Amino acid sequence: MTVVCRARSAVVFLCAALVWAGSIGCRQDDAPPPAAAPPVATTAPAFDTPLPPYTKYLAGLRICLDPGHGGDAHRPNYKRGPTGLREAEVNLAVAQHLRDLLEVSGASVIMTRTQDVCLHAEDEEDLRLRAELANRSGCDLLVSIHHNAGPPQANYSSVWYHADVDHSPASLDVARYVATALLDELRLPDQLGVPVLSDQLVYPRSGFRLLRLARVPAILCELSFHSNPEQETRLRDPNYLRREARALFTGLARYAFGGVPRVRLIEPADGVVSTSGQDQVVIELDDGLRSRKSWGWERRLILKDSIIVRVDDTKWPYMFDEQSNRVSLYLPRRAPGSVRIGIQFENLFKHSNTRPWLTLQVRPSPS
Ligand SMILES: [Zn+2]
Known part of the structure; x- marks a missing residue:
């Protein structure tokens, strides 16, 4: 037909x-x-x-x-x-x-x-x-x-x-x-x-x-x-x-x-944070190049100043560890539901990561 x-x-x-x-x-x-x-x-x-x-x-x-x-x-x-x-x-x-x-x-x-x-x-x-x-x-x-x-x-x-x-x-x-x-x-x-x-x-x-x-x-x-x-x-x-x-x-x-950079959630492993605002969120930045183990691969291949972190569309402070290529941040207190975290960065080729947004679940803190 x-x-x-x-x-x-x-x-x-x-x-x-x-x-x-x-x-x-x-x-x-x-x-x-x-x-x-x-x-x-x-x-x-x-x-x-x-x-x-x-x-x-x-x-x-x-x-x-x-x-x-x-x-x-x-x-x-x-x-x-x-x-x-x-x-x-x-x-x-x-x-x-x-x-x-x-x-x-x-x-x-x-x-x-x-x-x-x-x-x-x-x-x-x-x-x-x-x-x-x-x-x-x-x-x-x-x-x-x-x-x-x-x-x-x-x-x-x-x-x-x-x-x-x-x-x-x-x-x-x-x-x-x-x-x-x-x-x-x-x-x-x-x-x-x-x-x-x-x-x-x-x-x-x-x-x-x-x-x-x-x-x-x-x-x-x-x-x-x-x-x-x-x-x-x-x-x-x-x-x-x-x-x-x-x-x-x-x-x-x-x-x-030029590599396809990506982000990966490390902590919390289950993608769930509490309403208390005490949870640390850790996200690994994959530059898309290191895994080739080419000459100089151990060096930082991410442009530090290109890193932008957003929490629900608001730019957010973070820490970046160059050795592990990991970003860490703390979320504010918030109501149960979900929270979107956006991570954007560029690698040596000025390539941006492909899937910048992660969604975490927010659940009440254990009493
Ligand atoms: Zn057409």
């Missing part, structure tokens, strides 16, 4: 809406335009080109890939290039190539879809289900894969994050690497001065539903414009789709090379 998707997808609208803003921004940044656009790279490296050695640091990462759209073949002129190439099919093919590359490198991959379907007939529900799948999978990253649409001449890459730059620093880490790799590998005729963009440029209050609902670092990539006639021709070539996948892969691998 064919699952039907409706057209009111926030992400769908993006593909047309951002073009105008993006095109205008590009002209402003790069004016006057170059006399001749640089050539588009069409000779992709062979698919069996040896992978760079740093791709091994993808091993153990858990990445959720979201090929945008799907299940919309019955809709005339919906998300199609000038000669009818469907974005949903291209997104899926790129995601599948990327999955293969990631799995060869030891990452585990969760796909929001592996066929030409959507997850729900209602677009908003479809996007909610995709975000929920990523959130429940325990993945480290969510990468949504799209192709853009706009005026026939437009053709550039963009990578989108949710809300403000402070919202999820780890998402920006991934976005920067992926955006740069897309420029390196695709060499499209146009580029934005800053190709990493907030989804609130399109939807000022809400941003994109998928990114808004994600509880893990998340980016949405508009790899190229399927509405551009020349680009649509390239996107019909399976080797070119591998090239796009390889660009995403390179960006993710470079990110992994």
Whole structure:
């Protein structure tokens, strides 16, 4: 049975809406335009080109890939290039190539879809289900894969994050690497001065539903414009789709090379504190690099001044032990319920930790 998707997808609208803003921004940044656009790279490296050695640091990462759209073949002129190439099919093919590359490198991959379907007939529900799948999978990253649409001449890459730059620093880490790799590998005729963009440029209050609902670092990539006639021709070539996948892969691998910092609750081991405010909370900061035991690994690889501790959104005093890489703090007296502790820090590569929030239970002190 064919699952039907409706057209009111926030992400769908993006593909047309951002073009105008993006095109205008590009002209402003790069004016006057170059006399001749640089050539588009069409000779992709062979698919069996040896992978760079740093791709091994993808091993153990858990990445959720979201090929945008799907299940919309019955809709005339919906998300199609000038000669009818469907974005949903291209997104899926790129995601599948990327999955293969990631799995060869030891990452585990969760796909929001592996066929030409959507997850729900209602677009908003479809996007909610995709975000929920990523959130429940325990993945480290969510990468949504799209192709853009706009005026026939437009053709550039963009990578989108949710809300403000402070919202999820780890998402920006991934976005920067992926955006740069897309420029390196695709060499499209146009580029934005800053190709990493907030989804609130399109939807000022809400941003994109998928990114808004994600509880893990998340980016949405508009790899190229399927509405551009020349680009649509390239996107019909399976080797070119591998090239796009390889660009995403390179960006993710470079990110992994810089380490994926995380936090881990040490005390209280059971995640329960008392209402008295006497409990010490100890949290270990994993810089994502020490475990490699590379030269100098014993030194501090965390930028001390980057550490920020929050208790329920209020910045909070803490102690940091450089030997153990542990942060300790005392919570105030509080009513029974729960308390959220946010820890944010950067490692030597300026990578922020991926899951900054811990939730502890607060129970009455024993009498
Ligand atoms: Zn799209």
